[in-house]
Amino acid sequence: MNCKIKRLLSFCNSLFVIDVVLAKKRRLALITLWTPALGSLLAVGLAFVDGLSGLDIGLFVLMHVITMFGLEVGFHRYFSHKAFKASYFIKVFLAVSGTMAAQGGIQNWVAAHRRHH
Numbered sequence: 097m098n099c100k101i102k103r104l105l106s107f108c109n110s111l112f113v114i115d116v117v118l119a120k121k122r123r124l125a126l127i128t129l130w131t132p133a134l135g136s137l138l139a140v141g142l143a144f145v146d147g148l149s150g151l152d153i154g155l156f157v158l159m160h161v162i163t164m165f166g167l168e169v170g171f172h173r174y175f176s177h178k179a180f181k182a183s184y185f186i187k188v189f190l191a192v193s194g195t196m197a198a199q200g201g202i203q204n205w206v207a208a209h210r211r212h213h
Contacts, residue, residue, distance in 0.1 A: 164197070165193060166190050166192065166194030167193075167199065170189075170194040171199075172209065175202055176210060
């Protein structure tokens, strides 16, 4: 086989691999976007049908606080700026609770934030 043809086939193969990876990322992004949105619509619909209890409101506030704590303290202060030292358990807690905000993974969030500065 000609060297130029081999290079062309290799280049086409790499484009195909890139397309497959991008398609998987697009699917993941759509799932990450639509799952919380549909869950929120379902929750609003159920609130109208069944009403809200004190437990519902309390859980909403608790989850909001945990998620914002993970985002602000975890993603922003710890992972982006390394503003303090944390144990393994605290790192995992901050990572999981920050990820629940559905603003993407830690690496993407930190990279975007560092570009911001």
